[in-house]
Amino acid sequence: MNTLKETDHIKLLTIILSAALLALHSYAFSExxxxxxxxxxxxxxxxxxxxxxxxxxxxxxxxxxxxxxxxxxxxxxxxxxxxxxxxxxxxxxxxxxxxxxxxxxxxxxxxxxxxxxxxxxxxxxxxxxxxxxxxxxxxxxxxxxxxxxxxGQFLLGIFTSANQLAAVSKAFRENTYSTLIAATLTSWKIDIKTLQEMKLKSLHLLPRYNLIAPNIEHKRANFTLAALDSNSPQKRRLKRVEGYKVALADExxxxxxxxxxxxxxxxxxxxxxxxxxxxxxxxxxxxxxxxxxxxxxxxxxx
Known part of the structure; x- marks a missing residue:
């Protein structure tokens, strides 16, 4: 009988201690x-x-x-x-x-x-x-x-310069974009991975964001990826290739x-x-x- 009572007391003590710890955690979290x-x-x-x-x-x-x-x-x-x-x-x-x-x-x-x-x-x-x-x-x-x-949910648009818009649009329309060069940042690992999987001619990796638009305008690269509705100062210099989108290869x-x-x-x-x-x-x-x-x-x- 004493053994049963001791067991019951231990169970009760365990329940009380658990409840106290839970309450303490909840209080600490709330404060x-x-x-x-x-x-x-x-x-x-x-x-x-x-x-x-x-x-x-x-x-x-x-x-x-x-x-x-x-x-x-x-x-x-x-x-x-x-x-x-x-x-x-x-x-x-x-x-x-x-x-x-x-x-x-x-x-x-x-x-x-x-x-x-x-x-x-x-x-x-x-x-x-x-x-x-x-x-x-x-x-x-x-x-x-x-x-x-x-x-697959993070979608980007394809952006190029005004002086390349017709050629880049044609390359995507005719599925010959493997002849193109893309520009992106060295630090944008997922953009790089996604572009590599597109089997392009090459990638032009740049150290700073503000170099992307000038590189495309000077035809060192043909396009870059950006938010479909992008309105940043850099992207306002570029033109979106209508009708095409790219899903970044990660979650x-x-x-x-x-x-x-x-x-x-x-x-x-x-x-x-x-x-x-x-x-x-x-x-x-x-x-x-x-x-x-x-x-x-x-x-x-x-």
Missing amino acids: TTIRLISKDKLIHSDFARRVGIDQTTLLWPIQRCPKLFSKETQGILRSSIELVIICNAFRRAGFTGQIQMIPSGNAQRQKIELAKANADLIAHSTFKQSLSHSIPPTASRFLLTDPVIKQ RVFLVNKHQPLLFKALQDYIAHLRTQDDALTRAYRHANFISDKYQNWTLIN
Whole structure:
């Protein structure tokens, strides 16, 4: 009898301890300020101001996080909708505090800062294959979520100079684009991989973004890839080849500091939840106008 009583007491104690630990974790999670590293341009955008990111402290109260499907999120494109996906994931997990936005430079610098534990996660998704297994910071330094953008969903347009538009359009129309030279950045690993798989004549790799348009204008290369609705100063110098699109050869995931398993679980659970809701994740990207039916009848080159 004493043995049975002791066993019952141990079971009860285990249950109480587990409940206490769960409550402690939930409390700690709800009160912790989550550090989100992002491009300065997004942090200080009109969208950031509208949703309540304080432009002095760069703090974002979770209560100000907009609903995934709302007027505030309609047409806001990829970077902004991913910020909303992240904040909704934490709100769903019980987080009631605030998010500290941390401005940083390019994607590589953000990964370095995350690996140093100077942030808890990156505010936007990353191409999975852009992570190295040998060059620091390696993939092993992060926790990688399930894909938020599946392979084949990230579509780009083909852009060339005005003085090459007719020739490049003809090459794609007649399926002779293997005679063409593409220009892209050395750091854009997935663009390089995608272009290599297109079996072009060659690739012209450049160190800086602002060199792409001049290289094409001077016919050192024939075309580059860019967002279908791109309106950047560089792309305004180029002309889109109408009727053709290219799917980047990778999926995109969120990167989380490997010492933040609770944040990782919150994101994973939310991604899984959205996928079960008639794939609300893809619908959110459509709502934000990142994934669009506008070009569904265009020829997919790959």
